[in-house]
Amino acid sequence: MTIINLDHLSANQPLPEVQDAMIEALKNNYGNPSSQHTIGDKAAEALGIARESVARLINSPLPKEIVFTSSGTESINHAIKGVALAKAEKGNHIVTSNIEHNAVLRSLRRLKMMDYRVTSVPVDEYGRVNPDDIAKAITDKTILVSIMHSNNEIGTMQPIEEIAKITKEKKIVFHTDAVDSVGVIPVDVQKLGVDLLSFASNTFYGPSGVGGLYVKRGTSIWPLLDGGVQENNKRAGTENLAGIIGMGVAAESAILNMEERISHVKNLRDKLIKMFPDFIDEYFINGHPEYCLPNLLSVSIKYIEGESVVLMLDEEGIAVSTRSACAAGALQASHVLLSIGREFADAQGTMVITFGFENTEVDIYKFLTVLKEAVNTLREISPLYSKT
Amino acid sequence: MTIINLDHLSANQPLPEVQDAMIEALKNNYGNPSSQHTIGDKAAEALGIARESVARLINSPLPKEIVFTSSGTESINHAIKGVALAKAEKGNHIVTSNIEHNAVLRSLRRLKMMDYRVTSVPVDEYGRVNPDDIAKAITDKTILVSIMHSNNEIGTMQPIEEIAKITKEKKIVFHTDAVDSVGVIPVDVQKLGVDLLSFASNTFYGPSGVGGLYVKRGTSIWPLLDGGVQENNKRAGTENLAGIIGMGVAAESAILNMEERISHVKNLRDKLIKMFPDFIDEYFINGHPEYCLPNLLSVSIKYIEGESVVLMLDEEGIAVSTRSACAAGALQASHVLLSIGREFADAQGTMVITFGFENTEVDIYKFLTVLKEAVNTLREISPLYSKT
Numbered sequence A, B: 001m002t003i004i005n006l007d008h009l010s011a012n013q014p015l016p017e018v019q020d021a022m023i024e025a026l027k028n029n030y031g032n033p034s035s036q037h038t039i040g041d042k043a044a045e046a047l048g049i050a051r052e053s054v055a056r057l058i059n060s061p062l063p064k065e066i067v068f069t070s071s072g073t074e075s076i077n078h079a080i081k082g083v084a085l086a087k088a089e090k091g092n093h094i095v096t097s098n099i100e101h102n103a104v105l106r107s108l109r110r111l112k113m114m115d116y117r118v119t120s121v122p123v124d125e126y127g128r129v130n131p132d133d134i135a136k137a138i139t140d141k142t143i144l145v146s147i148m149h150s151n152n153e154i155g156t157m158q159p160i161e162e163i164a165k166i167t168k169e170k171k172i173v174f175h176t177d178a179v180d181s182v183g184v185i186p187v188d189v190q191k192l193g194v195d196l197l198s199f200a201s202n203t204f205y206g207p208s209g210v211g212g213l214y215v216k217r218g219t220s221i222w223p224l225l226d227g228g229v230q231e232n233n234k235r236a237g238t239e240n241l242a243g244i245i246g247m248g249v250a251a252e253s254a255i256l257n258m259e260e261r262i263s264h265v266k267n268l269r270d271k272l273i274k275m276f277p278d279f280i281d282e283y284f285i286n287g288h289p290e291y292c293l294p295n296l297l298s299v300s301i302k303y304i305e306g307e308s309v310v311l312m313l314d315e316e317g318i319a320v321s322t323r324s325a326c327a328a329g330a331l332q333a334s335h336v337l338l339s340i341g342r343e344f345a346d347a348q349g350t351m352v353i354t355f356g357f358e359n360t361e362v363d364i365y366k367f368l369t370v371l372k373e374a375v376n377t378l379r380e381i382s383p384l385y386s387k388t
Helices: A016-028 A038-057 A072-086 A102-112 A131-137 A160-169 A241-279 A306-315 A335-339 A344-348 A361-380 B016-028 B038-057 B072-086 B102-112 B131-137 B160-169 B241-279 B306-315 B335-339 B344-348 B361-380
Strands: A066-069 A093-097 A117-121 A142-146 A173-177 A196-200 A211-215 A283-286 A296-301 A350-354 B066-069 B093-097 B117-121 B142-146 B173-177 B196-200 B211-215 B283-286 B296-301 B350-354
Touching: A016 A241, A016 B016, A038 A066, A038 A241, A066 A072, A072 A102, A072 A142, A072 A173, A072 A196, A072 A211, A093 A102, A102 A117, A117 A131, A131 A160, A142 A160, A160 A173, A241 A283, A241 A296, A241 A361, A306 A350, A306 A361, A335 A344, A344 A350, B016 B241, B038 B066, B038 B241, B066 B072, B072 B102, B072 B142, B072 B173, B072 B196, B072 B211, B093 B102, B102 B117, B117 B131, B131 B160, B160 B173, B241 B283, B241 B296, B241 B361, B306 B350, B306 B361, B335 B344, B344 B350
Parallel strands: A093 A117, A093 A142, A142 A173, A173 A196, B093 B117, B093 B142, B142 B173, B173 B196
Antiparallel strands: A066 A211, A196 A211, A283 A296, A296 A350, B066 B211, B196 B211, B283 B296, B296 B350
């Protein structure tokens, strides 16, 4: 059975040219970039080329501002813990929002165990932070603000540039988790004005297990991994060279094809929104109508359980997500959905559909047809649902 | 020019079967093991199989005791910082040795900036720690002992079992950096009696940028990466699945071929030691004559500069290392060589030769022939060398 993948945010197959570059590296460029001989030189050269490609993707003016990591999660941990520890003498207060990814939330929870304090600002019904709330939350002990670029559950994008103006004025380090934005939509670190920006290769059809952290020159941050002087002394450890080479190729492809990809997924998303009421009733679409990722649609369907729908769709060869895969304890409702005001039960009935470039309108039709069947079946056994 | 690789400790080409497994994963198993659909299930299954293979390699009784990481360096940082932070309420003192890898040294230096205290025990002229010194260094504030299994510069192996008896009696967590041992020589975590053991995939012909940390069940340790619940809640972040699959295949091959590989490299090492005086005079062999890695030979040649020899050998297509590639500032002498009593100048004239299964006796002959030429050239211009 050919699987219709409508869960691109969980995993993307690496592009054919990414695969080719990685295979070539495994076969012919397996050296250690730190070695002082020819095998090492070749590896170091490939590492440099990948760094330039990735820098170009986010318009970083200096390739050495890119630190390759093993995941978006590592980048986020590095940014948050690295700044908190480096700036411990200056203060112990961090500002964030209520709808951040678990990598942010749990890094902050860890820091709280080390006597840091955290203020988390609310979001509106569309999941947007109000920059004024950030300004108000900042104290003379604040050392870091961390606000995500786009949300991985509802797709809402934040007013990063406006927040950066505030942090710049108050001379506070600003990190944004852009794991679900970089490579999907234009991200320009200079225009955004951020000091730190986390991203991941698989988001834009690079390999999984490879990430990046943009560290603006002069930003005070400790490494998370101490040891050798790799990554301009910001991240020790022998590099995942094949993976990094793959990320570089994926970055080049994202630069080249971004406009076309955006228009393709946006068209599918619009079609899905338009067709939805013909198949399902009693649902909400989550996230901001304008400031949202073009490839993601979050929908809360009443009187059903999202996890059950995921399994029923899977039976028919369609992959979607509840986006709670990363969260501990499946019975918890999403903190993001509760934060935008969804009821607990509606949050449980939420599905996230994320498109990739290989999806077609036929995929949407098949998805809605199977979804309708699944929802009807589940509602028949739901004690809350009464047919009119 | 075909390169003769005598620097296997810096990088190994992944085995053909490792390459094949990784290519297959890139093409057909690119899912996210946390996803709840078929694509995710397939990924999760492969992850489980790799974990079992790696557990078998180090005789861990429970595959869930294996935490996949992005490098030996990450494993070491995780072990040391993770235990120090988790046990901060119990104490702030750590015991180590003078000849540990930079990942250990610098993790400890980082902890010193956070008010931890470190006692570093000396080694003898062969680089061996005396377990009595460990026992004496332990105080009622000691929370961790970290002693390497084998040294990456001189190959000396430590009396880990004896040290483990001491730490077990005093109920102190014991970590060993076994990055250069696992997959090369038999390593059995149960026999060793350690709580934590770091290792890396590339040491045994797996991909680089993949590592592992053995965490004995019940060991108190914080994650280094917080976020999702991957790796049994010990290491968040989407997995480098292709890399981990490659590491699993490499582990199976290491189990199967270890005896043969040891006998092959040991034979080459013995031959090299025997032939050396026919080509070069005035040198020392570093490390323990009995307790040493079978694939590594460290030699300090008087009146020359190791880095120059590395470059001259490279010109002739032979890769060797000074093993200072990981250290900051090339003008520093190796702390390992100084610790075993080498003079500064002799430390500078040190080369590390590490063998792999593809090396032959012809490689040794070519190496020694070119080395003799290089050493003669360098000594001619050395102000310290006087021909007799």
